[in-house]
Structures are given as C-alpha cells and as structure tokens.
Amino acid sequence: MTPDRSSPETKETIPSRVPMEPSTLLSPVPVVLVSCRGRTGPLDRNNLITLAWAGTINSEPPMLSISVRKSRLSHPMIRETGEFVVNLVDEDLVDACDFCGVRSGRDLDKFDACRLTAIPSRLLDHAPTLAESPLSLECRVDQVIELPSHDLFLARIVAVTHRADLMDPSGRLALHRARLVAYLHGEYWNLSRCLGFFGYSVAAPPVLKRRMRTIRERDRD
Secondary structure, rough: OOOOOOHHHHHHOOOOOOOOOOOOOOOOEEEHHHEEEOOHHHHHOOOEEOOOOEEEEEEOOOOEEEEEEEEHHHHHHHHHHOOEEEOOEEEEHHHHHHHHHOOOOOOOOOOHHOOOEEEEOOOOOOOOOEEOEEEEEEEEEEEEEEEEEEEEEEEEEEEEOOOHHEEEOOEOOOHHHHHHEEEEOOEEEEEEOOOOOOOHHHHHHHHHHHHHHHHHHHHOO
C-alpha cells in the first residue's frame, strides 16, 4: 500500500535534504575498460581507457554511449576509426582498471603494463577485444555530440562476446557469476547480492516467491 505522505506521521519520517552545487554525482555507474586503436602514425596501436560514463541508449538497434575527454589519447583513435569495444570489469580486473584510468597510453602500452591480452574483435577492423573481460561489446560509432569537456560517442553494438565459463548448465549466460564492479563516488564496489528482479514489485505472490527462491538457489551455486 502506498503511504499517505500528507499525514503528520509520514512527514516526521521524511529526512531533511542538504543542497549542493551541481555536479556529476549520478551513482553508482558501471566502470568499463574501453579498448581502441587508430589506423595512422602514432595512433596505430592498441590502447585501453577506463570510463565510468557509459550507458545503454537504445534497444532496437542495440546502442550505447561513452563520454571521452577530448585530451585523452583514446579520443582521436575512436574518432579516426569509428570503433571501440566496451569491456566489462570484474574483481580480477579492478587493479588494471584503476591503473588504466590514471596512466596515459602516450607513456606506455597499457596492455603490456597490466599483462592483459588484446585479441581480434569479431566484427571490427581495428579496435581489439580485452580477452580477460567477462563480457565485451563491440561498437561502431553512429554519431558524435561535441560537449565542452568531453565528446559523447553514440554507437551501435554490432557484436557481443563473453567468457565461456559464464554459461550455466542450460547454455544461458549467467552474468551474475562474473563478479562485476561498479563505480561509486570515486570508489570501486562489487555487487554482492540480488535484491529483486525486473517487475518484482508488482509480481503475484506465488511468482515472487518462486522467482526469489530460484535466485537464492542460483546464488548459492
């Protein structure tokens, strides 16, 4: 039942709020390692950039966006080829993820420095896939929106690959096993447990009980 927020008892429980200056505090957000490669001169080499500003923007066709600061080495690489790969980050990759966010590819090969593996992508000509990532989304840029500090790359997801060990016995992707990491106000956090499923708040009681029991049993495996 929806609480009556006009009642005095409800108003007493509403916490006070503190104003802040406008800032980019949308949290938590996914943290990803974006792999890319240019095709000419010093840009013709593999690179990784850590981004927390990435998100789904369309279903049909599947599309996502990444926001990249104009001064980053990856920016002209992506501009030149129109390709990049969004590689999800798990707990085993978090050290490399942080390193790739604070060191520049102008100074060193991030794949070599982090002992990571670049493999050919399925459908892209230039940008490699990060072999150690649990799941990778190959993207081709559709549009670039220039913003004051960053450029927003809107891209189609043209291929998806994932590690074979993330398949469950029925052959379905079990992404909950990947131990993915999120970014929260300057810190990396793991995703500890499932709190519900899409639509659980309006599910019939038998459906809710059955689905949550299945989730709990799955998470014990």
